[in-house]
Amino acid sequence: MPLELSSCTYSYRPWSAPVLSSLDYSLAPGLTILLGPNGAGKSTLLRLAAAVTYPRTGTVTYEGTCSRSRAYRASVGWMPQQITAMAGLTAREQVAYSGWLKGMNKREAWDSAAQALSRVDLLPQADIRTKQLSGGQLRRVGVASALVHGVRVLLLDEPTAGLDPRQRRVFRDVLASFADDVHVLLSTHDVTDLAEECDQVTVLDAGRIVFTGETHDFLGHAPAGTTPGRLAEAAYSALSDTDAYL
């Protein structure tokens, strides 16, 4: 398995109760959506996988390299929930700046920024200041910034929250084009979001993985007789014992 969390325990303070406890998780190839109610630990799991923070006990590895290593960080890209439009910078400059922060030289970062913007279908907006982009376009700048250094794994924290249906569709199309060469783990509160396009579903509840597997198996948890359009929502409710839209 490419990215693995093994026996990971994490608490935000040494004295506070763990948010994740002895968690084992392997990210499967393709596009995986990470579901779970507020406070389940989705962002925490993504932050551990992104090497933004480290487990108190246990290990996070990518193809055997530890999350504390430079090689690990070179392989993994992370997009946080909030993307900031940097004052005065164009989309290409903002993405190139991320590449430079990841250790690329200026020329490399500048060239890679154009490629990354092309991957998220934003090359025509490359010279527009990020402050002037729409919310959906800014999220795609966030994705481009996360993958600019040639990552193999992309971790996205609620990238579609607050987007209108058209922007969500654009975002879905962009992600679908990645699945062949980049493994994607994406958290979302919208159960129906990407349910059709994704390869795998993981459900986290109170820091525990209550389901991880293929989308088809996930949908199989919907009670018999569920109408086709509500399968994902019903499966999620059955697995997490939580109202999908709370």
Ligand SMILES: Nc1ncnc2c1ncn2[C@@H]1O[C@H](COP(=O)(O)OP(=O)(O)OP(=O)(O)O)[C@@H](O)[C@H]1O
């Ligand atoms: N910086 C922090 N300091 C202390 N506790 C935190 C911090 N960030 C998160 N937590 C706590 O960790 C738990 C898990 O939070 P996390 O943000 O990982 O959940 P989540 O599933 O992403 O939630 P949401 O869907 O609301 O974003 C929650 O109880 C939360 O209050």
